[in-house]
Amino acid sequence: MKWVLDTGNHIAALAAKYARVQVIPIYPITPQTSIAELLSEFIERGEMKARLIRVESEHSAMAAAIGASLFGARTFTATSSHGLALMHEMLHWATGARTPIVMAVVNRALGPPWSIWTEYTDTMSQRDTGWIQAYVISNQEIFDTIIQAYKIAENRKVMLPFMVCFEGFTISHTAEPVSVPEQEEIDDFLPSYEYDLLTNFDNPLTLGNVAFPDDYFKMRESIEKSMREARNTIISVCSEYSKKFGQDHGFLIQPFFEEESNIFIVTLGGVAGEAMDSIKILRNENIKAGLVRIRFFRPFPKEELREILRNAELVVTLDRSTSFGADPQVFCEVKSALYGLDVPVYGAIVGLGGKEIDYFSISQIVKHMMRIRKEQGKMEYLRWYMK
Amino acid sequence: MDSQQVLPLSKPKIGVAGRTGFWRSLTPIIDHDKCVKCLLCVVLCPEASIVVERDSPKILYEYCKGCGICAEECPVKAISMVSGDEVGT
Numbered sequence: 029m030k031w032v033l034d035t036g037n038h039i040a041a042l043a044a045k046y047a048r049v050q051v052i053p054i055y056p057i058t059p060q061t062s063i064a065e066l067l068s069e070f071i072e073r074g075e076m077k078a079r080l081i082r083v084e085s086e087h088s089a090m091a092a093a094i095g096a097s098l099f100g101a102r103t104f105t106a107t108s109s110h111g112l113a114l115m116h117e118m119l120h121w122a123t124g125a126r127t128p129i130v131m132a133v134v135n136r137a138l139g140p141p142w143s144i145w146t147e148y149t150d151t152m153s154q155r156d157t158g159w160i161q162a163y164v165i166s167n168q169e170i171f172d173t174i175i176q177a178y179k180i181a182e183n184r185k186v187m188l189p190f191m192v193c194f195e196g197f198t199i200s201h202t203a204e205p206v207s208v209p210e211q212e213e214i215d216d217f218l219p220s221y222e223y224d225l226l227t228n229f230d231n232p233l234t235l236g237n238v239a240f241p242d243d244y245f246k247m248r249e250s251i252e253k254s255m256r257e258a259r260n261t262i263i264s265v266c267s268e269y270s271k272k273f274g275q276d277h278g279f280l281i282q283p284f285f286e287e288e289s290n291i292f293i294v295t296l297g298g299v300a301g302e303a304m305d306s307i308k309i310l311r312n313e314n315i316k317a318g319l320v321r322i323r324f325f326r327p328f329p330k331e332e333l334r335e336i337l338r339n340a341e342l343v344v345t346l347d348r349s350t351s352f353g354a355d356p357q358v359f360c361e362v363k364s365a366l367y368g369l370d371v372p373v374y375g376a377i378v379g380l381g382g383k384e385i386d387y388f389s390i391s392q393i394v395k396h397m398m399r400i401r402k403e404q405g406k407m408e409y410l411r412w413y414m415k
Numbered sequence: 416m417d418s419q420q421v422l423p424l425s426k427p428k429i430g431v432a433g434r435t436g437f438w439r440s441l442t443p444i445i446d447h448d449k450c451v452k453c454l455l456c457v458v459l460c461p462e463a464s465i466v467v468e469r470d471s472p473k474i475l476y477e478y479c480k481g482c483g484i485c486a487e488e489c490p491v492k493a494i495s496m497v498s499g500d501e502v503g504t
Contacts, residue, residue, distance in 0.1 A: 126420050185419055225424075237425040238432065250421035 029273075032206050036199040039167045039206050040106065040132040040192070041066035043174035045076045046214045047130075049104040053081040053092035057111040058144050059196035060134040064106065086111035090118035090129075097127035098235065100223040102178065105129065108196060109136035109150045116154065122189040123158030123251060125235055128181030128221070129189040130174060131159075135297065135348075136196040137381040145382020146196040148297060148349040152325075152357045158251050160190040160258055161326040163296040164277070167204040170194055172275045179218050179265045185257040195298040197382070209273050217272055255327045262324060280329035282321040285311070286336050289318025293394060294333070294362050295346035296322040299379060303346065305387035310394060317394060322358065330365040337362075340371050344397050346390065348379045355410060363408065372401055375410040389413070430478055435462070439481030441496040443474055449493035456485035456494065 032042065041063045044052070054064045070076035081096075083089045086107050097103040107115065112133055122129055137147035151161060160181065162173050173192050181190040194200060226233055239247065263279045270276040282300075284307060291310070293303045300321035310317035320336055322329060337343055343366070347356035354360065359375030366373060374397040379385035393413055400409055425431055445456075456472050457465045464479040465472050474485075486494040 124423065126422060187420055225422075232427055233424045234427065235425075236423050239423050243421075243423075247421045247423060254420060 029207055029209050032208050033203055034167070034206065035062065035201050035203050036167045036170050036194055037062040037134065037201065038066050039170050039204075040174060040194075041070065042208065043171045044104040044130075045070050046171075046208070046211060047104070047175055047178050047218060048102060048215070048220065049076075049078055050101040051079050051081065051093070051096035051103045052105060053083050053089045053096065053103075054105050055083050055086045055089045055107070055111060057086070057108045059136060059200045060106045060108040060111070060132070062200075063132055063134075067104075086114040087118055090115040090122060093129045093131075094118065094122050094125055094127050097122075097129050098125060098223075098226050100221065100227055102182075102221040103127070103129045104131070106132040106134065108134045109138055112150045112154060113138065116157070119154055119157040119159060119189070121236075124247070126187040126251075126254075127189055128178070128187055130177045130181060131189070131191045132170070132174065133191045133193045134196045134200045135193055143381045144196070146198060146298070146348070147380050147382065148193070148347075151191060151193045152349040152351070154191070155326055155357065158188060158255070159326065160186075160188055160255075160324065161193060162190070162324050163193045163300075163322065165194075165199070165298055165301040165321070167199065167202075168206045168275060169277045170199070171206050171208065172269060172273070172277060175214060175218060176262075176265050176269050178221070180258060180261050182221055183257075183261045183265075186254050186261050188251070188254055188258060193297065198298050207273075207275070213272070217269065259327050262327075278321065278323050279332075280322075280324040280327070281332045281336075282323050283318065283336055284321075285316075285318035286320070289316045290339070290341040291315060291317045291394065291398065292320055292337055292340050292343045293317065293346065293390065294320045294322065294337070294343055295358060296325060297348065299346050299348050299385055299390075302385060302387045303390050306390035306394065309387065309391040315394070315398070325357075325361075328361055328365070333362060333365045334369070337366055337371055338369055342398060342401050343371055343373045344394050345373060345375045346385075346393075347375060347377050348385070350377060350380065359410060372407045372409075374401065374408065377410070377412045383414070389415075434477050435480050436475075436477045439476075439479060441481045441483060441498055442476070443479065443481065443483065443486050443494045444497050445472060445474065446493045446495070447471060449491050451491050451493070453490060455488055455490065459484055459488050
């Protein structure tokens with residue numbers, strides 16, 4: 029084990045190297061670019077045995093990643109915002125072809141107006157593509173999750189692509205000390221990827237031909253089964269990882285003060301890091317506040333949330349994303365998870381386009397929501413907090 | 416492979432996409448008196464529906480979709496596109 033002080037992006041590239049990634053089709057976009065840069069440096073210096081494919085767009089990057097993965101290569105790529113949006117068609121393809129690609133997504137807002145700063149609408153817009161989605165809060169968690177991601181995605185019962193999402197700049201460009209295990213320990217944890225379905229030329233096969241409705245329906249159901257299976261795999265892989273390397277980031281969720289709280293913040297990504305500090309302020313003011321950080325948004329931790337929040341007096345969700353004309357994603361899905369329980373859920377839209385959202389304003393939002401609940405007794409409430 | 420997923424795989428075989436001949440509205444007919452046996456039509460057929468039989472091109476009407484590329488490309492205009500359900504079947 030050694031300590032490495034580096035930015036979130038560089039740690040993501042380092043994790044791909046430690047995972048012994050073999051093919052990297054990649055297209056640079058702010059704020060993801062330094063992932064691509066460092067990976068190409070690793071390869072140039074001979075520290076990493078991988079093929080970096082320079083492509084003409086993100087759509088091509090994902091198409092190349094699918095091809096590489098289908099032919100048995102451990103494949104990595106990274107993107108942000110508009111790049112992810114351009115991949116959209118191929119994201120569905122990666123799922124349907126059951127390719128365990130791992131992709132780092134550095135969350136950034138979509139234009140216009142042009143913005144390079146963080147927001148989660150880019151990855152939230154891809155939540156229905158069948159990719160496993162983890163939202164991480166630290167550079168340590170970026171490293172650990174990318175290593176775990178390959179083991180989860182390549183599990184034969186899962187075989188689904190995996191995106192590791194983290195905030196642009198606040199995480200991607202901030203240096204933090206990260207504990208990095210020895211290469212041999214990682215190799216021991218993560219065996220090489222073996223997949224030879226399409227490489228047996230004595231028995232040639234083609235993948236993705238037309239399927240009539242009955243077969244198509246079966247294949248969609250098979251993806252859903254794998255997504256359900258991914259829950260168990262996430263739990264077993266993450267507990268094995270934390271036993272081996274001492275890093276514990278929770279499983280599908282990471283709860284704080286869940287035993288002794290009646291007011292809960294539920295959020296994900298870097299906002300959850302700020303929310304953790306806001307809990308300290310609230311608890312100092314004798315508010316029994318707890319936090320549930322959603323680590324995996326897909327598969328969604330419905331049962332886990334229901335279990336922890338069933339007796340909550342108030343649940344406050346924080347969304348750094350929008351779904352115009354409907355409730356934002358975390359708010360919407362938390363309400364859905366708690367359906368039928370007598371638990372009020374209040375939602376806040378915060379931090380869009382990189383707008384600062386700090387622990388103090390989160391504590392103010394929670395207190396504001398508590399006041400509204402007390403004065404008006406509503407079961408649900410949604411507000412945009414611009415200040 | 417011990418994969419447990421239902422995968423959209425297919426094996427190569429003749430007519431893997433079904434009997435696509437019934438998609439056809441115009442049918443290519445080869446006039447063998449005009450044909451110079453250059454076999455360009457065999458090479459250019461996008462559906463591999465023209466085979467070589469005794470050095471001459473032969474259209475497999477079970478799979479020919481009637482796209483007309485062979486008629487367009489034939490250097491001696493020996494292939495004509497003919498309408499009608501009964502033609503060539």
